[in-house]
Amino acid sequence: xxxxxxxxxxxxxxxxxxxxxxxFADALPELAVPWQAAPAPAPRLLVLDDALAVDLxxxxxWLRSPEGVHFLTGGLVPDGAxxxxxxxxxxxxGGYSPRLGDGRALLLGELTTPAGEVRDLHLxxxxxxxxxxxxxGLAAVGPMLxxxxxxxxxxxxxxxxxxxxAVVATGRDVxxxxxxxxxxxxxxxxxxxxxxxxxxxxxTGDTALLRRLADVAIARHHPQAAQAGSPADQAKALLDAVIxxxxxxxxxxxxxxxxxxxxxxxxxxxxxxxxxxxxxxxVDAYDPAASFSSIDHQGRYAYGxxxxxxxxxxxxxxxxxxxLLVEEQDDDEGSSDRAVAIATExxxxxxxxxxxxxxxxxRRKLGLAAVAGHDDEVDGMVTDLLRLAQTDHxxxxxLHRRLADAARAGSSAPARDLFLDREGFDAWAAxxxxxxxxxxxxxxVNPVYVPRNHLVEEALAAATGGDLAPLExxxxxxxxxxxxxxxxxxxxxxxxDAFGPYTTFCGx
Numbered sequence: 167x168x169x170x171x172x173x174x175x176x177x178x179x180x181x182x183x184x185x186x187x188x189x190f191a192d193a194l195p196e197l198a199v200p201w202q203a204a205p206a207p208a209p210r211l212l213v214l215d216d217a218l219a220v221d222l223x224x225x226x227x228w229l230r231s232p233e234g235v236h237f238l239t240g241g242l243v244p245d246g247a248x249x250x251x252x253x254x255x256x257x258x259x260g261g262y263s264p265r266l267g268d269g270r271a272l273l274l275g276e277l278t279t280p281a282g283e284v285r286d287l288h289l290x291x292x293x294x295x296x297x298x299x300x301x302x303g304l305a306a307v308g309p310m311l312x313x314x315x316x317x318x319x320x321x322x323x324x325x326x327x328x329x330x331x332a333v334v335a336t337g338r339d340v341x342x343x344x345x346x347x348x349x350x351x352x353x354x355x356x357x358x359x360x361x362x363x364x365x366x367x368x369x370t371g372d373t374a375l376l377r378r379l380a381d382v383a384i385a386r387h388h389p390q391a392a393q394a395g396s397p398a399d400q401a402k403a404l405l406d407a408v409i410x411x412x413x414x415x416x417x418x419x420x421x422x423x424x425x426x427x428x429x430x431x432x433x434x435x436x437x438x439x440x441x442x443x444x445x446x447x448x449v450d451a452y453d454p455a456a457s458f459s460s461i462d463h464q465g466r467y468a469y470g471x472x473x474x475x476x477x478x479x480x481x482x483x484x485x486x487x488x489x490l491l492v493e494e495q496d497d498d499e500g501s502s503d504r505a506v507a508i509a510t511e512x513x514x515x516x517x518x519x520x521x522x523x524x525x526x527x528x529r530r531k532l533g534l535a536a537v538a539g540h541d542d543e544v545d546g547m548v549t550d551l552l553r554l555a556q557t558d559h560x561x562x563x564x565l566h567r568r569l570a571d572a573a574r575a576g577s578s579a580p581a582r583d584l585f586l587d588r589e590g591f592d593a594w595a596a597x598x599x600x601x602x603x604x605x606x607x608x609x610x611v612n613p614v615y616v617p618r619n620h621l622v623e624e625a626l627a628a629a630t631g632g633d634l635a636p637l638e639x640x641x642x643x644x645x646x647x648x649x650x651x652x653x654x655x656x657x658x659x660x661x662x663d664a665f666g667p668y669t670t671f672c673g674x
Contacts, residue, residue: 182228186275203240204293208337411438533603
């Protein structure tokens, strides 16, 4: 299949045009298909994160220029850049797809920031590629703005994540259930390597390719693994590092009430960053069974199922690494069993790591991080509080902020009206308050504001209709999540009953 005709690259104003490296394409050409974005008929900048642009070493003024907007849609390719569609495999809802990849996305290349960090610059919604599998390769304004809102909030909450640099309306209609205005998202990440990248490399049977991929991942994300000793030791160190990073990440999701919605192996990053904000949501009422995706009929990726799903995904990563976990010369009959034993040992560290991260997080949320001992007592309090919250459908985010008020007051009163079982909550608070919870510490980790689902939908509907003001206000609020603002109370409240059950979509 031949690539479409490219738009000739053009120089930008002095100091404006980015310099993009192509390290991924050079190191792993088997996982990179050179390609060009589809031309945007009438590109119009909707959103630009100026602060992120500066952090990346980009000139916001130039990015707002006609040349810059064309660059953000892939229409202007800087000299020397090599845009590629990345190839990967993946388990999607448990079913294996041997060849997925960027069906509507392109890696424009890598930027080196003024701080010396390497970041991918990646497009989403930039048109069909050889990996589109029948899709149109396009994206609509609403889903791309959703990723901007949620990823901005996650970054402000301290969660490792890809970040949205810009959303550009293309001037092209996108046919879904209805006709929608099209858009391209430009996002950054420390890389777009994922478990599915390793699954694809393993499936080729090319151990040299798999080893090159591991070397790239180690150099890019986990350089300490390079000091582990032999190549087999380094591969195990990579596995251990990814397990640790992902365990810590999903613990943060659970603590905040975030539901990713599509935890396929191709959405599990090697860096430990959150990626691909499709059918995502934050829970209002605490409920481990909360599931919002229109296609997750069995609740495979429900809120409380996420830690178990991650363990399953990491097992697929370990399977992909098996040929690297023993030395090349160890090709005797027992080498396969030894590799499995090594992988199994590494995977055994996942549950303790996740449990420790979650346990430490719950102590912080309850203001007890500095309280020595009482581990079993605190664990019991956490379990009992969540049971009360689930039974009474208590708002997850609001509860923890009200608990900080209770800690300040030395009384259960500021939080008890959230519960139907007020006597049950009073009894719980009578166990918690004597431990002298630190209200200020609670305020530092429990957000006032998260992207409430009804407010996200309200803002996206307005933006799709041409009014960006509600979206801009929402982003302003959720990017300052710990600062309570007078007059902004509606942004801290759960959805009204009239909002009804919430359903999210992948946005494809």
